[in-house]
Amino acid sequence: MTLNYLYMHSPVGRLQLVADEQALVAVLWECEKANRVRLHHLVENQNNIILIETQKQLSEYFQGYRQRFDLPLKLNGTDFQQQVWRALLNIPYGETRTYKEIALAIGNLKAVRAVGSAIGRNPISIIAPCHRVIGADGKLVGFAGGLANKEILLNLEKTNKI
Template sequence: MQTAFINSPLGITKIVGDENGISIISCASSSIALGSVLSEGQISETIPNELKEAVSQLQEYFEGKRTDFTFKLNPKGTDFQQKVWQELLNIPFGKTISYLDLSKKLGDVKAIRAVASANGKNPLWIVVPCHRVIGTDGSLTGYAGGLWRKKWLIEHETPSNQQSLF
């Protein structure tokens, strides 16, 4: 497995994968704004070949130039977690869904807690868009990376409704 650390607007992003695909994308630090790198490692000077496409696409996403990802994914999890993560991939860019609606799509409204738990264990930050799942009342509930990151991601993906004055 290869690992790379890149800078993002939300902190240092850790990417782990190999020739079989990307297994982990996570936010490895809470802030680099103070000029010090607060992570498990420094920003990578070179990116392993197996991770270059993922790094490139993530950078395009943060620049607002990409709305979907095409690199190969290889997350590790139970069959149920895999099923939930696969359903998360069906949530369109710029849209949100409630935990309840996600449970319904998976065929068991009573599994809402298990679905929420699997959502929280998603190892592929941003790419498998667990941040697009919100409370039934529209609240930004539960996000392993912190609610401020979830809010940033949803706002980043939501087109501005402001009309041009000119």
């Protein structure tokens, strides 16, 4: 299956948005590690409706006008990963959760490390807000976009929270 992509510039660097014809598949970082998210058959397409809408909603988010995304998502991962990524979608704007709290939310307290691993493979960064997950001690840890970008996103939300 061929996936479309486009790049957008943002306060956290250039983002690569990836979608098929029905749903958003990935939001990738400029500093993306090879094979963190496995995608094949990518074709640049500035006219994909899902990508255009994703770019619009992300721009609104960065401008402080959007706190919730309304996009069709296709989460490609194991059942466990998908469960964790869906839990991320439930973290309210401007709030944070710990890895332990995510493990509790999915009903598997013993899976804290596995939760961390699944979050590290989150293909739809920002949309599924893995930047809102912090260490048990309240420190910023483990973010594919880099800790500086995690801090930017959290500060943006703190500043614009209603």
